[in-house]
Amino acid sequence: MIVAPSILSADFSRLLEEVKEVEKYGAQFLHIDVMDGHFVPNITMGPMIYEKLKPQVKMTFDVHLMISDPHFYAKEFVRAGADYLTFHYEAVNNPGEMITYLQSLKVKIGISVKPGTDIKVLEKYLPDLDLVLVMSVEPGFGGQSFQTQALEKIAYLQNKKQNFGYRYLIEVDGGINEGTAGLCKEAGAEVLVAGTYIFKASNRKAVIQGLLDL
Ligand code: DX5
Ligand code: ZN
Numbered sequence: 001m002i003v004a005p006s007i008l009s010a011d012f013s014r015l016l017e018e019v020k021e022v023e024k025y026g027a028q029f030l031h032i033d034v035m036d037g038h039f040v041p042n043i044t045m046g047p048m049i050y051e052k053l054k055p056q057v058k059m060t061f062d063v064h065l066m067i068s069d070p071h072f073y074a075k076e077f078v079r080a081g082a083d084y085l086t087f088h089y090e091a092v093n094n095p096g097e098m099i100t101y102l103q104s105l106k107v108k109i110g111i112s113v114k115p116g117t118d119i120k121v122l123e124k125y126l127p128d129l130d131l132v133l134v135m136s137v138e139p140g141f142g143g144q145s146f147q148t149q150a151l152e153k154i155a156y157l158q159n160k161k162q163n164f165g166y167r168y169l170i171e172v173d174g175g176i177n178e179g180t181a182g183l184c185k186e187a188g189a190e191v192l193v194a195g196t197y198i199f200k201a202s203n204r205k206a207v208i209q210g211l212l213d214l
Contacts, residue, residue: 001185001190001191001192001211001212001213001214002028002029002169002171002190002191002192003026003027003028003029003191003192003194003198003208003211003212004027004028004029004030004031004062004171004191004192004193004194005022005027005029005030005031005193005194005195005198005199005208006031006032006033006142006173006193006194006195006198006199007019007030007031007032007033007195007199008033008044008142008195009142009143009195009196009198009199009200010199011199015049015053016053016056018199019053019057019059020056020057021204022059022198022199022204022208023057023058023059025204025205025208025209026208026209026212027059027198027208028059028060029059029060029061029062029084029191030050030053030057030059030060030061030062031062031064031173031193031195032045032049032050032061032062032063032064032082033045033064033066033195034046034063034064034065034066034067034077035066035067035139035140036066036067036068036069038067038068039066039067039068039088039090039091039139040066040139040140041140042140042141046076047073047076047077047079047080047081047082048080050063050080050081051080051081053081054080054081060083060084061081061082061083061084062082062083062084062086062110062131062171062191062193063077063082063083063084063085063086064086064110064112064133064173064193065077065085065086065087065088065091066088066091066139066140067087067091068091069091070087070088070091070092070098071092071097071098071101074087074098074101074102074105074107075105078105078106078107082107083107083108084107084108084109084110084130084131085102085105085107085108085109085110086109086110086111086112086131086133087102087110087111087112088111088112088113088114088139089111089112089113089117089121089122090113090114090117095111095122095125096124096125099111099125099128099129103128108130108131109128109129109130109131110129110130110131110132110133110168110171111125111129111131111132111133112132112133112134112135112139112173113132113133113134113135113153114135114138114139115135115136115137115138115147115149115150119134119152119153119156119157120156123160126157126160126161126164126166126168127164127166129166129167129168130167130168130169131168131169131170131171131191132157132168132169132170132171133171133172133173133193134150134153134154134157134170134171134172134173134189135150135173135174136150136172136173136174136175136176136180136184137173137174137175138174139174142195142196143195143196144174144175145175146174146175146176146177146179146180147174147175148183150172150174150184151183151184151187152187154170154172154184154187154188154189155187155188157170157188158170158187158188159188161188169190169191170188170189170190170191171189171190171191171192171193172184172189172191172192172193173193174193176192176193176194176197176211177194177196177197178197178210181194181210181211181214182214185214192211192214194207194211
């Protein structure tokens, strides 16, 4: 299992230490939640926040754009060190065009869907994706409860992946904890994003190890 701590729940006054700690415990991805106050009713961080972390961290930078104009900002997020750049299906008029643009930026390409979006809308884009991010909460805030319809979406993606040999990773984000992580794994998830569960834990090492061992 790939574990992706979401820095949304980290202590930003000690960001590098927080990130180094989860890296030390074996997390492979660093999940970076970008919110613009427009696509979602919350504002978080831009590329300058992680640009300076990048040279000091070995984890894969997994940037989740919850913004209304991902096309306009994509280049800057790649320049600052995104390894995977994920945009929301609901934020763009033409996902195919966005994929072509991201291919030109030489970044790994992810698409995310909100809980209310049918996963089948992604069908024709699946061959071109490096990652599909299934939202198991409404994007915008950490600490919400897992919505179980995500499990069917994960299973759909795993099924397509096996039948067609697609390369994308299946990632799930929102409400991951000791109860929901196993369900996601069983459904076919390959990357677990966890914010509250990791950063608010009294024993972060044990929590990360538990997820890695699923
Ligand atoms: C929510 C973000 C998530 C968030 C998850 O919009 O995309 O990555 O940090 O937080 P938890 O794990 O607390 O649900
Ligand atoms: Zn996220």
